[in-house]
Every structure is written in C-alpha cells, then in structure tokens.
Amino acid sequence: MKIDGYKFGQKNNWRKWVWNRICERLTVPKKDAVIVYLAGIEDMDRTIACQKGFNPNNMIAVDKNKKVIQSLKEKGALHIHSDLTSALIAFGNTKTKIDVLIGDFCCGLVYDIEELAVRFPADAIGDAFNDNAVIMMNFLRGRDNGGMLEIRDTIENTSEKHRGKLFIEFFLRSAAMWTDGLLFHYYKHQKPTIARAVFQMNFKEKKVIHENEEPDPIGYENYLSKEMGYDKLFGSTIDFHMYRIKNGLNAVFNSYKSGNMVMDSTVFLYAKNVLVWGVDKTEEIEAVKSLTRKISSTLAVRTMKQKGVLKPSPTI
Ligand SMILES: C[S@@+](CC[C@H](N)C(=O)[O-])C[C@H]1O[C@@H](n2cnc3c(N)ncnc32)[C@H](O)[C@@H]1O
Numbered sequence: 001m002k003i004d005g006y007k008f009g010q011k012n013n014w015r016k017w018v019w020n021r022i023c024e025r026l027t028v029p030k031k032d033a034v035i036v037y038l039a040g041i042e043d044m045d046r047t048i049a050c051q052k053g054f055n056p057n058n059m060i061a062v063d064k065n066k067k068v069i070q071s072l073k074e075k076g077a078l079h080i081h082s083d084l085t086s087a088l089i090a091f092g093n094t095k096t097k098i099d100v101l102i103g104d105f106c107c108g109l110v111y112d113i114e115e116l117a118v119r120f121p122a123d124a125i126g127d128a129f130n131d132n133a134v135i136m137m138n139f140l141r142g143r144d145n146g147g148m149l150e151i152r153d154t155i156e157n158t159s160e161k162h163r164g165k166l167f168i169e170f171f172l173r174s175a176a177m178w179t180d181g182l183l184f185h186y187y188k189h190q191k192p193t194i195a196r197a198v199f200q201m202n203f204k205e206k207k208v209i210h211e212n213e214e215p216d217p218i219g220y221e222n223y224l225s226k227e228m229g230y231d232k233l234f235g236s237t238i239d240f241h242m243y244r245i246k247n248g249l250n251a252v253f254n255s256y257k258s259g260n261m262v263m264d265s266t267v268f269l270y271a272k273n274v275l276v277w278g279v280d281k282t283e284e285i286e287a288v289k290s291l292t293r294k295i296s297s298t299l300a301v302r303t304m305k306q307k308g309v310l311k312p313s314p315t316i
Pocket of ligand 1: 038039040041042043044045062063064065068082083084085104105106112
C-alpha cells in the first residue's frame with residue numbers, strides 16, 4: 001500500500017473537520033450542491049464528499065497542473081484546466097452557481113492568492129456563487145515571498161500568523177473599501193436590494209430608520225460618525241465595514257502540521273448580502289471568454305451524467 005504525502009494522519013483528520021464544517025453551514029441539500037475544488041493528483045476530497053452524501057456528478061475539479069487534469073480525465077471526473085481565479089470568473093458567466101468551494105492550496109499568500117483575494121468580494125467572482133455558498137481555504141504558513149504584494153503589508157503589520165485569518169482580513173479590507181466608496185452609488189443605481197439590506201441591517205436594529213422609511217446616505221454618514229462614534233470605536237469607516245462583514249461570514253479556523261510545515265485553513269460563508277459589491281466586470285469576462293465556453297461544455301457533460309446518458313462520475 002502506498003503511504004506517502006498526507007494521505008494518512010493529520011491531513012485526513014483535518015479533511016474530516018473541513019467537510020463537517022461545510023455540512024453544518026450548507027443551506028442546500030447535499031445531493032444538489034455544486035462543488036468546485038482544487039483536486040490535486042490524489043483527488044482525496046472526492047471520496048469523503050461522496051461518503052458524506054454529495055453527488056459525484058456535481059463535483060467539478062479545477063487544477064492548473066496538466067498531469068492532474070489528465071488523471072481526472074482518465075477516471076471520468078468533471079475537470080477544468082485553469083487557475084482558480086479565472087475559473088471562478090468564467091463560472092460567474094454561466095447559469096450554474098457554486099455551493100461549495102474547496103481551495104486547498106499548497107502555497108502561502110503568494111501573488112495568485114492576492115489576485116483572488118482582491119477580486120473575491122467583487123461581482124466578477126461573486127456571480128459564480130450561490131448566496132451563502134461555503135468556502136474552504138487552506139494555505140501554507142510562511143513562503144509568502146512573491147514580489148511587491150499588498151498582502152505582504154497585511155502580513156507585516158500584524159502579529160497574526162494564521163494564513164486563513166490573514167486571507168479573510170485581506171479580502172474584507174477590499175470588500176470594506178468597496179462598501180465604503182460605493183454603497184450609495186449601489187443603493188441608488190445598481191444593487192438596490194443588496195444596498196437596502198445593508199442599510200436595514202445597520203439601521204433597523206439601532207432604530208435609526210423605521211420599517212417603511214427610505215434610508216438616506218447622509219443620515220447614514222451622520223449616524224456612523226456622530227451617533228455611534230465609529231471613529232472612536234473603529235478608527236475608520238473601513239474598520240467598521242470590516243467588522244460588520246466579518247460577522248456575516250461565520251468563519252472557523254484550523255491549523256495542522258504536514259512534516260515541518262504548518263497549514264492554516266478557514267471555512268466561511270460567501271454571504272452576498274454583506275460581502276459582494278459590483279465593479280464593471282466587462283474586461284474580466286472578456287479575458288475568460290474561451291474558458292467560459294469550456295466550462296459550459298463541462299456543465300453540459302454534467303447534465304448528461306445526471307440524466308444517465310453518460311457514465312456517472314467516480315466516487316473515489
Ligand atoms: C494540495 S493540492 C489539493 C489536494 C486535494 N485537496 C486532496 O487533498 O487530495 C492543490 C492542487 O491545486 C493546484 N493549484 C494550486 N494553486 C492553484 C491555482 N491558483 N489554480 C488552480 N490550481 C491550483 C495544484 O496544482 C495542486 O494540484
């Protein structure tokens with residue numbers, strides 16, 4: 001029997017922990033949940049997901065490694081050969097929405113991850129997910145070298161070591177900045193429902209507005225600064241938004257050792273009502289046009305598997 005890498009011991013316990021946290025947070029039936037995941041050569045998440053009652057035909061593996069893709073192809077598993085960020089943007093342009101994302105990375109907070117984190121709360125990626133999709137991210141602690149990264153500032157300006165927490169901290173900052181700058185713009189023009197929900201959450205509890213009253217942007221600013229004293233409590237509106245958004249994610253954290261390396265992970269909700277803000281995504285969509293076509297054909301294969309026209313995906 002092959003005993004190598006992390007097939008046994010801590011990673012396997014960790015994997016069970018991850019899938020249990022996912023099941024606790026899932027808001028759709030397991031058999032219907034669409035899972036996008038970084039498969040790796042051993043494709044170990046497939047087995048545990050199927051044991052838990054997820055449908056193998058709903059498991060869509062993403063990997064940038066050709067060898068991994070070849071092995072998935074040979075065993076009849078749905079696969080997308082791409083980096084994860086592009087795959088999510090392309091996914092956002094299809095009708096199928098993701099319920100679970102397994103980002104089991106084998107790297108630290110490198111450039112690729114910064115790209116993902118910055119875009120994470122924006123529509124181009126947000127459109128890939130169902131509301132309250134469950135996200136798992138796992139990173140190698142340290143090994144973050146990779147040029148001039150903004151994410152390095154986040155790392156260097158904190159005593160926090162946990163890479164899952166730092167990833168969240170980083171994309172929250174991005175989300176909070178969008179929120180801060182675009183809230184009123186959205187409220188009026190693009191995303192009335194989302195903006196309204198944010199307003200209502202902030203205001204109703206504190207009885208600043210009544211049920212049927214229209215919230216107004218100036219009132220909001222006044223409320224934050226004068227009545228609530230956000231500057232004393234949070235330092236800035238950005239901190240305030242980060243605090244607010246963080247509460248909506250219901251995040252949990254974990255770490256395990258793999259040899260002499262530490263892996264840090266987090267499971268959290270992609271809570272669209274507090275997280276997602278739109279920016280013009282035209283260019284990003286254009287850049288992944290051919291990938292979007294490929295994903296659409298993968299999804300068509302999935303439909304044929306579900307209908308029994310094609311062989312179902314493997315469970316191991
Ligand atoms: C740690 S492995 C996944 C292992 C899998 N979860 C398991 O336990 O069997 C990570 C995989 O993700 C791929 N990968 C890493 N970064 C990626 C990225 N940005 N986009 C797509 N694939 C990536 C790697 O090629 C590797 O095969």
